[in-house]
Amino acid sequence: AQSVTQLGSHVSVSEGALVLLRCNYSSSVPPYLFWYVQYPNQGLQLLLKYTSAATLVKGINGFEAEFKKSETSFHLTKPSAHMSDAAEYFCAVRAIQGAQKLVFGQGTRLTINP
């Protein structure tokens, strides 16, 4: 079975500061990992995904995430926050083989201070 834990339900950073959103996963088999973003009153859209190729994955809007198997982590980072990054972010995991279901973390709401 797979599970995801996102550390921190709310994260607040200043505009221009580093963004770090933490995600740890549990999976008994090699996983696919995803980060989704949800802007207010919208659906979720894919930010980036890890599919067992490169461990450092680059996504849209300057975000990237690094898969660290030894730490079972897939943290999301952005070097310089922009006001438009304010949103809720979800980490999700799926087993590579056979699993139909994507399991989501609880979400982290990112606030950007001017």
Place this chain on the structure above:
Amino acid sequence: NAGVTQTPKFQVLKTGQSMTLQCAQDMNHNSMYWYRQDPGMGLRLIYYSASEGTTDKGEVPNGYNVSRLNKREFSLRLESAAPSQTSVYFCASRRNRGDTGELFFGEGSRLTVL
């Protein structure tokens, strides 16, 4: 590019009333999903349909029924609505057949049960 379309976007029900949420995708995807989103709980899977003609329970199926009407459409029915079903409901689809499991989401249906 319509993608995944959900109707209605907003609905208010009284306890005991019934209603159906409609979902359609135009990407020729094989799998479709219904999630609910509640504050602090992330997204929880209600039901999914791995392919046309099949449906399976997710994490929180009680109080809901689904119909995979054809490859494009997957509806969610509340037979006797309860206040605990007040939530935002998301429909999603997935290509399946060798993909990485990425889901494509609709914009959500916000349901309030009084």
